[in-house]
Amino acid sequence: MSISIEGITKHFGSFQALKDVSLDIPDGQLVGLLGPSGSGKTTLLRIIAGLETADGGRILFHGEDVTGLHVRERKVGFVFQHYALFRHMTVAQNVAFGLEVMPAKERPPAAEIRKRVDMLLEMVQLGQLADRFPAQLSGGQKQRIALARALSMKPQILLLDEPFGALDAKVRKDLRRWLRALHSEFHFTSVFVTHDQEEALELSDQVAVMSAGRIEQVDRPQQLYAEPSSQFVFDFLGHVNVFAGQQNGTLLNQDDAWVRLPVGAAERVGQTAQLYMRPHELTLQSAPAAHAHLPLCIESISLVGAEVRLELSARGWATAEHWEVGITHTQFNSWQPARGDHCFAVPRVAHVFQAEGQAPETIRWQSGELDDPAAMI
Amino acid sequence: MNRSLSGLLPGRSSQPGKRVLPGFALSLGVSLFFISIVLLLPLTGLIMQTADMGWERYWAVVTDERVIASYKVTLWAAALASIINGLVGLLLAWVLVRYDFPGKRIMDALIDLPFALPTAVAGITLTALFAADGWYGQIFSLFDIKVAFTPLGIIVAMSFTSLPFVVRTVQPVLEDLAPEDEEAAVSLGATDWTVFRRILFPAMWPALMTGVALSFTRSLGEFGAVIFIAGNMPYVSEIISLMIFVRLQEFDHAAASAIASVVLIASLILLLGINLWQARYLRRLHGR
Numbered sequence: 001m002s003i004s005i006e007g008i009t010k011h012f013g014s015f016q017a018l019k020d021v022s023l024d025i026p027d028g029q030l031v032g033l034l035g036p037s038g039s040g041k042t043t044l045l046r047i048i049a050g051l052e053t054a055d056g057g058r059i060l061f062h063g064e065d066v067t068g069l070h071v072r073e074r075k076v077g078f079v080f081q082h083y084a085l086f087r088h089m090t091v092a093q094n095v096a097f098g099l100e101v102m103p104a105k106e107r108p109p110a111a112e113i114r115k116r117v118d119m120l121l122e123m124v125q126l127g128q129l130a131d132r133f134p135a136q137l138s139g140g141q142k143q144r145i146a147l148a149r150a151l152s153m154k155p156q157i158l159l160l161d162e163p164f165g166a167l168d169a170k171v172r173k174d175l176r177r178w179l180r181a182l183h184s185e186f187h188f189t190s191v192f193v194t195h196d197q198e199e200a201l202e203l204s205d206q207v208a209v210m211s212a213g214r215i216e217q218v219d220r221p222q223q224l225y226a227e228p229s230s231q232f233v234f235d236f237l238g239h240v241n242v243f244a245g246q247q248n249g250t251l252l253n254q255d256d257a258w259v260r261l262p263v264g265a266a267e268r269v270g271q272t273a274q275l276y277m278r279p280h281e282l283t284l285q286s287a288p289a290a291h292a293h294l295p296l297c298i299e300s301i302s303l304v305g306a307e308v309r310l311e312l313s314a315r316g317w318a319t320a321e322h323w324e325v326g327i328t329h330t331q332f333n334s335w336q337p338a339r340g341d342h343c344f345a346v347p348r349v350a351h352v353f354q355a356e357g358q359a360p361e362t363i364r365w366q367s368g369e370l371d372d373p374a375a376m377i
Numbered sequence: 378m379n380r381s382l383s384g385l386l387p388g389r390s391s392q393p394g395k396r397v398l399p400g401f402a403l404s405l406g407v408s409l410f411f412i413s414i415v416l417l418l419p420l421t422g423l424i425m426q427t428a429d430m431g432w433e434r435y436w437a438v439v440t441d442e443r444v445i446a447s448y449k450v451t452l453w454a455a456a457l458a459s460i461i462n463g464l465v466g467l468l469l470a471w472v473l474v475r476y477d478f479p480g481k482r483i484m485d486a487l488i489d490l491p492f493a494l495p496t497a498v499a500g501i502t503l504t505a506l507f508a509a510d511g512w513y514g515q516i517f518s519l520f521d522i523k524v525a526f527t528p529l530g531i532i533v534a535m536s537f538t539s540l541p542f543v544v545r546t547v548q549p550v551l552e553d554l555a556p557e558d559e560e561a562a563v564s565l566g567a568t569d570w571t572v573f574r575r576i577l578f579p580a581m582w583p584a585l586m587t588g589v590a591l592s593f594t595r596s597l598g599e600f601g602a603v604i605f606i607a608g609n610m611p612y613v614s615e616i617i618s619l620m621i622f623v624r625l626q627e628f629d630h631a632a633a634s635a636i637a638s639v640v641l642i643a644s645l646i647l648l649l650g651i652n653l654w655q656a657r658y659l660r661r662l663h664g665r
Contacts, residue, residue, distance in 0.1 A: 078564040084557035088579040098565035
C-alpha cells in the first residue's frame, strides 16, 4: 500500500516540528527516515500512524485520505522504540492481543488465534518462548516479539520507531538482515526512523534525510552518499573533509593552502567557496601536487578495520574539524607514518558549494593534472 | 511511598561479605533497634498483658457476645469503606495524573488532609454535617436515610480517614506507566475501555490492592473519627476500638489487651498476605 504525505506541518507549542513535509512512498518499499534528534522524523512517523495529529496537510494510504482516521482504523503495524510489550502478559498473550480485542463478530475462533500466534512466533523464531514474560527476554527477543505483535493484524503498512536503537551492534546487524528478509517475503510498505546513517543506507530502498522539520533529500542510498544535494546531507552521511577558501578565477586559497580547480569548473572572482571531499576522494603525498597545496599534520592513526584511518590537522591554514583520510594497510606498511609527520592531501574529486543552501558542483581532476607518481605514497 | 514495590525492583547484592555500599551494618542496626523500641516492644507488652489471663478467660473475653457484634460491625464497615475508597481513590488518582485542570495542585494537597487532621476533629465535623439537622444530613433525611449515629456513619468516618492510602499508592504507579503501552494497544485496534481493562488496570492492580488493604487495616483500628459519629449503641454501632476503650475504662487491662491482640493478628495476617501476593505478581513483571 503506497503512502503519500502532503504538506504536513506540526507545532508543539511555539516549536515547529514539521515544516510542510511532503513525501511519496511507493507500494512495497522500505523507506528510512534519517536525521539527527529533533529533526522531526519520529513526529512524522507518528503522524503517519495516527498517533499524532498534524496541524495541516494530508496523509493518504493507497490514494485514500486517512488524515481524519483514528489510529485504530488506520490498521498500521507500529513498532515502538522501547518495544512497549505488555509486561503482565506472556509472549503469546502479547502477540494474540490484537486478535483478541477484535469485536466479537469479526474475531477468529480461539483455536485459530492460537494457530496464528504460533505461526507468528515461528516466523520470528521464538516459538519456544511463548509462555515467558517480557521481563525474561533479551532486548533482541523483545524487539522480535514486538514485530510479531505488530504483524499479527496483517497490516499492509509497518512503521518502526528506532527499531534497533537500544540493541548492541551484533544483534542489530542480525535483526536488520532479518527485517530485510521479512520485508521482501511479506511485501508490506515500511517506514522506519533512525539516526544511524549506516542502518538507513544498508536497510532502505530509499532514504529521506530530515533536518529541522524538513526533508533535505530523498534518494536511493547510493545516490544519497555519492551525490548529496546539500551541505547538511554531506555532513550527516559519513565523514567529510572541508576546505573553505577565497575563489579567484580557478584558484581557491586560504592562507598557506590552495587548490586549483580543474578546467571547466565555474570560475568566480572574490567569492568564498567550500570544497567538500569524502575520505576516499583524497590521497596523501609527501610533496604537494601541482593542483593542490594542502599541508597537513598527522594527529592520530586508527589501525582497526579494512583500512587505516588517519586523522589530520591543517598546517598553516584552518579547518573547523580534523580531516580524515583512509589508506590501505599495504600503503601504511610501506610508508610507516607516525603521529606528528607532515604530508599533503591531493584531491581527485571534490564538491564545491558556492553558497548556503545551493546544490554542489562536482569536479574531477583529470589524471594528467594529477602529478608525479614518485611523490605518491 | 511504595516500599513494597521498590523493594522488589532489580538491585541485587553481589558476593556475601563484600558490599559496595558502606554503612550496611550500622544502618541496619539502627533500623532494627528503632523498630524494636517503637514497634515490637509495645506489641510484646500487649501480648505479655494477656499472658497471665489463661486461655479460657482470654477466649471468654474475645468471644463475648457484645465484642463479637463489634467485630462484625467493624469488619463490615471497614470492608465497605475500603471498597468505596478503592473506587473513589482510583478515580482521584486517575484524574490527578491524567488530566490538567486549574486547581490541580490544591486538590493534590487536599488529598492528604485526612492524615493531617486530628481524627477527633474529623469525627466532630462529620457528625455535625451528617446529623439530622446538618448540611448533608438534611438531604439524606429527605430520603429517610440516617447517617449519623448508625453504622452508615461509621463507614463515612472510616472512608474519610483512610482515603489517602489508596490515592497515594496508585498515583505513582499511574505516573510511571509508559504511554507507549496504551498507544501499542490502540494501534492494534483496542477500544479505550479495552485499554483500561486489559493494559492499565492490570498495571495498577497491585498498587490498588495495597492501597485498599492499608485503608482496610487503618479502618479496623480507627477510633477518634468513628466514636463521635457512630452513636455507639451496643450490638449495633460499637466498633472494636471502642470495646477496647470500654475495657480500659473498667481498668480491665488484660481484657483490653486481649481484644486488641485479635485486631493486631488480623491486621498482620492481612498485610502479610497482601505483601506475599504482590511479591508473586510483581516477580512476573520484573522477571525474577
